Amino acid sequence: MTDVRIAGVGLTKFGASPERTGRDLFAEAGLDALDDAGVDQDAVEALFYGNFMGELAEHQGHQGPLMAEAVGVDAPATRYEAACASSGVAVAEAVKNIRNGERDVVLVGGAERMTNLGTAGATEALAIAADDLWEVKAGMTFPGAYALMANAYFSEYGGDQEDLAAIAVKNHENAVPNEKAQYQREISIADVVEAPMVAEPLGLYDSCPISDGASALVLTSEAFAEEHDLDAPVSITGTGQGGDLMALHDRDYLARSPAADEAAAAAYADAGVSAADVDVAEVHDCFTIAEVLAMESLGLFEVGEGISAASEGKTTREGELPVNLSGGLKAKGHPVGATGASQLAEMTSLLRGDHPNSEYVEGATTGVTHNAGGTVASAVVHVLEVEQ
Amino acid sequence: MTDVRIAGVGLTKFGASPERTGRDLFAEAGLDALDDAGVDQDAVEALFYGNFMGELAEHQGHQGPLMAEAVGVDAPATRYEAACASSGVAVAEAVKNIRNGERDVVLVGGAERMTNLGTAGATEALAIAADDLWEVKAGMTFPGAYALMANAYFSEYGGDQEDLAAIAVKNHENAVPNEKAQYQREISIADVVEAPMVAEPLGLYDSCPISDGASALVLTSEAFAEEHDLDAPVSITGTGQGGDLMALHDRDYLARSPAADEAAAAAYADAGVSAADVDVAEVHDCFTIAEVLAMESLGLFEVGEGISAASEGKTTREGELPVNLSGGLKAKGHPVGATGASQLAEMTSLLRGDHPNSEYVEGATTGVTHNAGGTVASAVVHVLEVEQ
Numbered sequence: 001m002t003d004v005r006i007a008g009v010g011l012t013k014f015g016a017s018p019e020r021t022g023r024d025l026f027a028e029a030g031l032d033a034l035d036d037a038g039v040d041q042d043a044v045e046a047l048f049y050g051n052f053m054g055e056l057a058e059h060q061g062h063q064g065p066l067m068a069e070a071v072g073v074d075a076p077a078t079r080y081e082a083a084c085a086s087s088g089v090a091v092a093e094a095v096k097n098i099r100n101g102e103r104d105v106v107l108v109g110g111a112e113r114m115t116n117l118g119t120a121g122a123t124e125a126l127a128i129a130a131d132d133l134w135e136v137k138a139g140m141t142f143p144g145a146y147a148l149m150a151n152a153y154f155s156e157y158g159g160d161q162e163d164l165a166a167i168a169v170k171n172h173e174n175a176v177p178n179e180k181a182q183y184q185r186e187i188s189i190a191d192v193v194e195a196p197m198v199a200e201p202l203g204l205y206d207s208c209p210i211s212d213g214a215s216a217l218v219l220t221s222e223a224f225a226e227e228h229d230l231d232a233p234v235s236i237t238g239t240g241q242g243g244d245l246m247a248l249h250d251r252d253y254l255a256r257s258p259a260a261d262e263a264a265a266a267a268y269a270d271a272g273v274s275a276a277d278v279d280v281a282e283v284h285d286c287f288t289i290a291e292v293l294a295m296e297s298l299g300l301f302e303v304g305e306g307i308s309a310a311s312e313g314k315t316t317r318e319g320e321l322p323v324n325l326s327g328g329l330k331a332k333g334h335p336v337g338a339t340g341a342s343q344l345a346e347m348t349s350l351l352r353g354d355h356p357n358s359e360y361v362e363g364a365t366t367g368v369t370h371n372a373g374g375t376v377a378s379a380v381v382h383v384l385e386v387e388q
Numbered sequence: 389m390t391d392v393r394i395a396g397v398g399l400t401k402f403g404a405s406p407e408r409t410g411r412d413l414f415a416e417a418g419l420d421a422l423d424d425a426g427v428d429q430d431a432v433e434a435l436f437y438g439n440f441m442g443e444l445a446e447h448q449g450h451q452g453p454l455m456a457e458a459v460g461v462d463a464p465a466t467r468y469e470a471a472c473a474s475s476g477v478a479v480a481e482a483v484k485n486i487r488n489g490e491r492d493v494v495l496v497g498g499a500e501r502m503t504n505l506g507t508a509g510a511t512e513a514l515a516i517a518a519d520d521l522w523e524v525k526a527g528m529t530f531p532g533a534y535a536l537m538a539n540a541y542f543s544e545y546g547g548d549q550e551d552l553a554a555i556a557v558k559n560h561e562n563a564v565p566n567e568k569a570q571y572q573r574e575i576s577i578a579d580v581v582e583a584p585m586v587a588e589p590l591g592l593y594d595s596c597p598i599s600d601g602a603s604a605l606v607l608t609s610e611a612f613a614e615e616h617d618l619d620a621p622v623s624i625t626g627t628g629q630g631g632d633l634m635a636l637h638d639r640d641y642l643a644r645s646p647a648a649d650e651a652a653a654a655a656y657a658d659a660g661v662s663a664a665d666v667d668v669a670e671v672h673d674c675f676t677i678a679e680v681l682a683m684e685s686l687g688l689f690e691v692g693e694g695i696s697a698a699s700e701g702k703t704t705r706e707g708e709l710p711v712n713l714s715g716g717l718k719a720k721g722h723p724v725g726a727t728g729a730s731q732l733a734e735m736t737s738l739l740r741g742d743h744p745n746s747e748y749v750e751g752a753t754t755g756v757t758h759n760a761g762g763t764v765a766s767a768v769v770h771v772l773e774v775e776q
Contacts, residue, residue: 021521047631054516055443059524061516062471065647065765066634076629076650077766078477079469083450089466093481100488128442128449133409136447241464243435246454259453262464377453378465 003222004098005232006384008037009345010109014213014333015182018116022051022058023070025214026111029338030071033107033216033345038230044218045103047077048094050087050110051337056125057113071216073107081337083129084286086110087215088340088371088380092239094219095382104224109216110337122210126336129374131247143207143287145248145375147199150289152254154201159307161201164288165192166311168205168330171285174317175327177356182211182333206288211333215342234348238271238383240264246377260297260372260379267368268299271383275299279364280350281321282343284372285328294370295323298381317360325350325357340371344382351386363388391610392486393620394772396425397733398497402601402721403570406504410439410446411458413602414499417726418459421495421604421733426618432606433491435465436482438475438498439725444513445501459604461495469725471517472674474498475603476728476759476768480627482607483770492612497604498725510598514724517762519635531595531675533636533763535587538677540642542589547695549589552676553580554699556593556718559673562705563715565744570599570721594676599721603730622736626659626771628652634765648685648760648767655756656687659771663687667752668738669709670731672760673716682758683711686769705748713738713745728759732770739774751776 010032012025026049034041047068054060064077080090087110094108114122123143127136130145153159169189175181187205195204225232242262245251268274275298283294292306300321301309309315315323326332326346329339347367349355361367367384398420400413414437422429435456442448452465468478475498482496502510511531515524518533541547557577563569575593583592613620630650633639656662663686671682680694688709689697697703703711714720714734717727735755737743749755755772 023521046629052449053443055441058520059516060520061440061469062518062634062762062765064470065631065762066519068631069633069638074631076631076647078481078629081449081467081469082452093466096484096488096490100484102484128447130450131454132446132448133411241434241466243453243456243462243464245457246450250457259464374450374453377450 002099004095004236005220005222005225006217006234006236006348007039007220007225007230007232008033008218009348010036010216011180011342011345012214013180014211014335016115017212020212022054022111022113023066025212026067026109027070029109029214029216030107033218037218039105039218041072043105044073044075044107046075046097046106047073048080048090048106048108049077050080050090050340052081052083052086052112053125053336057117071107082378083373084336085340085371085373085378085380086337089241091341091344091382092241092380095236095239098219098221104221106219107216108219109214109341111214112335112337113212114210114335115212119210134247143199143202146287146289147202148248149254150201153289153292156255157304157307161193162189163307163311164206165189167285167288167291168192170310170316171324171328171330174325174357175331178327178332181327181331182209183331202287208286208329208334211335213333213335213338215338215345217341217344233387234351235385236382237385238267240266240270240381242379244377248375257293257297257376257379259376260294260370263379263381264298267381267383273366273383277366278368280325280361280367281323282326282347283323283370285324285330286334291323298368298370317357322360325360340380343369343371344384347384351384390487392483392624393608393610393613394605394622394624394736395427395608395613395618395620396421396606397736398424398604399568399730399733400602401568402599402723404503405600408600410442410499410501411454413600414455414497415458417497417602417604418495421606425606427493427606429460431493432461432463432495434463434485434494435461436468436478436494436496437465438468438478438728440469440471440474440500441513441724445505459495470766471761472724473728473759473761473766473768474725477629479729479732479770480629480768483624483627486607486609492609494607495604496607497602497729499602500723500725501600502598502723503600507598522635531587531590534675534677535590536636537642538589541677541680544643545692545695549581550577551695551699552594553577555673555676555679556580558698558704559712559716559718562713562745563719566715566720569715569719570597571719590675596674596717596722599723601721601723601726603726603733605729605732621775622739623773624770625773626655628654628658628769630767632765634762636763645681645685645764645767647764648682648758651767651769652686655769655771661754661771665754666756668713668749668755669711670714670735671711671758673712673718674722679711686756686758705745710748713748728768731757731759732772735772739772
C-alpha cells in the first residue's frame with residue numbers, strides 16, 4: 001500500500017465575499033494548491049470535491065465537473081456531500097483511490113458560498129443537515145441542537161459557560177497571525193459570556209460564523225512524489241469515517257459522539273498510532289462545546305475532562321497539546337464544504353513549519369484532524385505525519 | 389484484487405408517489421436488496437448513496453446517515469452527487485472499497501423524490517445539473533440542451549425524428565412486463581412524432597418522465613459471498629468514470645460524449661473485455677437522442693450508426709444487441725439519484741435469468757450499464773458478468 005503524500009495546499013481567505021461564486025473561490029484554492037505542489041493541471045487524474053449547500057446558495061448542483069473546469073483540470077470529478085464533513089469525506093475517498101493504485105495524483109478540496117444568503121437564510125440552509133421531518137420542522141436549527149448537547153454535557157460531567165468561553169478566546173488568539181482567518185482579532189472571556197445569547201448556554205461568540213471560502217490539497221502517491229522530486233514531507237497515514245443516527249432524539253447520548261469515536265479509532269488503527277502520539281489537533285468547533293466533544297472522541301482527553309482543557313491552558317498554543325492553531329471554525333471561519341480539507345491544509349503547514357503558528361509545535365511529528373457533519377451523524381478523522 | 393459480487397438487488401416501483409418521502413422509498417429498496425441477498429443489516433459495513441435534488445425537493449441534505457438509519461444500517465454513510473449519475477458514481481466508489489479490501493459487504497443505491505415539485509418545479513430543479521451561470525440563467529433547461537445535441541447529430545450524421553421515435557417505441561415495449569416500470573404500455577411511432585413538441589426535434593415521448601423511486605444493491609467481496617454461501621452469480625468486473633466540461637458552449641462537439649467514451653474505455657480495460665463482448669446494455673436514455681450517443685460511446689455502434697439501430701431492429705428485444713430491456717429511463721422512469729444503481733439492478737436480474745425480459749438474453753454473459761450526469765459532463769460505465 002502506497003504512502004499518500006500531501007504535495008500542496010491552497011486556501012482562500014475565509015470570510016464574507018458574497019460577490020464571489022463558488023467556482024471563483026475554488027479556482028483560487030485549487031490553483032494555489034497545484035502551485036504549492038509544483039504539479040501541473042495535466043497531471044491531475046481526478047477531483048474529489050466537497051460542497052454542501054450549492055443547490056440552495058447558488059442554484060448549482062453537479063459541481064464536480066464545474067469545479068474541475070474552474071481549475072483547468074480535465075479529469076473525472078465527483079462531489080461528496082456529508083453536511084459540514086463534505087470535504088473530509090472527499091479526502092477519505094481520495095486517499096483510498098491513491099492507496100489502491102488507481103490514481104497517482106488527485107486534487108481534493110471543497111468550497112462554499114454562504115454569506116450571499118444572509119445570516120437567517122444561511123441558518124435555514126444549514127438546517128438541511130439535520131432531520132428535516134423530525135427536527136427542522138419542529139423548529140430545530142444547529143445552535144439549538146448544540147445547546148442541547150452542551151446542557152447535557154454540563155449536566156453529566158460539569159463545566160460552565162466560562163469553560164466554553166476559554167475555547168473561543170483561545171481560538172481567536174490563534175487566528176490573529178493567520179491571514180486566511182475570518183477574524184484576526186482577540187476576544188476576552190467577558191466578551192464571550194456577555195455576548196447576546198443564541199441558544200442557552202451558547203452565545204454569539206460560542207458560535208462559528210457564516211463564511212465563504214475554499215480549500216484544496218494535491219495528494220500524490222509516494223512513487224509520484226519521489227519520481228518528480230516533490231517537496232512533500234507530510235503524509236496522510238490514517239483515515240477513518242463514522243456514522244450515527246441523524247436525529248438527536250434517536251440517540252442514547254447527547255454529550256458523546258459515537259460517530260467520531262468510531263472514526264478516530266479507525267484512523268488511529270489505520271495509522272498505527274494512538275491518541276498518546278498526537279502532538280497537535282485541528283477539530284470541528286462549529287460551537288465551543290463541539291471542540292470538547294471532538295477532543296474526547298479523539299481520546300486526547302478522558303470523557304468529562306475536555307471541558308476544562310482550554311481554561312486550564314492545556315490546549316492553548318503554549319499548552320501541551322495545541323488544538324485549533326488555525327483559529328478553528330470559530331475564528332478562522334466555516335465555509336462548510338471547504339472546512340474538512342482546510343483542516344488538513346492547516347495541519348500540513350503546521351507540520352511542514354511554514355504556518356504562522358508553527359513555532360508552537362516545533363518538533364511535532366503527528367497531527368490529527370476531526371471533521372463532523374450535522375450533530376456528528378457523520379465524522380471523519382485523519383492522521384498526518386511528517387518526516388523529520 | 390477481489391471479485392465484486394452483486395449479492396442482492398432492490399427496486400421500488402418507479403412512478404409518481406409524491407406522498408412518499410425519500411427515506412420511505414430507500415428503506416423499501418434497501419430492505420428488498422438485503423432480503424434478496426440473504427444478508428443481515430448488521431453485516432453492512434458502509435452505505436454509498438446517490439441523491440441529486442434532496443435539498444430542493446425535500447429540504448434535506450446530509451442524506452447519507454439518514455438513509456442508513458432508514459434501512460437500519462449502523463455504518464458510515466456517504467452521499468454522492470453527480471447529477472443524474474449520482475448512484476452510478478456511488479457504485480464506482482463502492483466497488484473500489486471492496487477491491488481495496490477495506491469492506492466486505494456494502495449497500496449502495498440511491499433515491500429521488502421529484503413529483504411533489506410538479507413538472508415545472510422538477511424541470512427547474514433538474515436544471516441545476518447544468519451551468520447555472522452561463523446556461524440556466526440564459527433560459528436553458530435539459531430538453532433544450534438535448535435538442536441542441538440531437539440537431540447537431542442530425543446535421544453531422546443524418547437521421548430523423550422517426551429514428552428517434554423507434555427508440556421510444558422499443559423502450560416502451562420493453563417496459564410492459566416490468567412491474568417496476570412507470571409506463572407499462574406500448575406506444576406507436578405515430579404517438580411519438582405527433583406528440584406535443586418539447587424542444588425541436590424532441591417531443592413529449594422523446595423525453596423521460598419525472599419520477600419518484602429508489603434502487604439498492606448489496607455488493608460483497610468474493611470471499612464473503614463464498615463463505616456465506618450466497619447465491620451471487622453476477623460480478624462487477626469493470627468500472628470507469630469520465631468527466632467533461634460542464635457547459636455545452638465550451639465543448640468541441642455537441643453530438644459526441646467524450647466523458648462516456650472515457651468511462652467506457654476505462655471500464656472495458658478494467659474488465660478485460662471489449663465492446664464486441666457485450667451481449668446486452670442498459671444506457672442513459674433521458675431523451676431518445678441520449679441512447680444513440682450512449683451506444684456510440686460504448687462502441688456498440690460506430691459513430692453515426694447508432695441512430696438507426698432501433699429503427700433497424702438491432703437493439704429491440706429480439707435484436708442482436710438488446711438495449712434497455714428494463715424500459716430505460718424513457719419508460720421505466722428516471723428518479724434521478726436512483727437511476728445509476730437501478731441500471732445495475734436490472735442488469736443483474738437480466739443476467740441471473742429472473743427478469744421478465746431475461747428470455748431475450750438467454751446465454752448472455754456480459755452486460756454493460758451507462759449512466760450520465762447533465763449533458764454527459766459526468767459519465768459512469770460498469771461491466772457486469774455472470775457465471776455460466
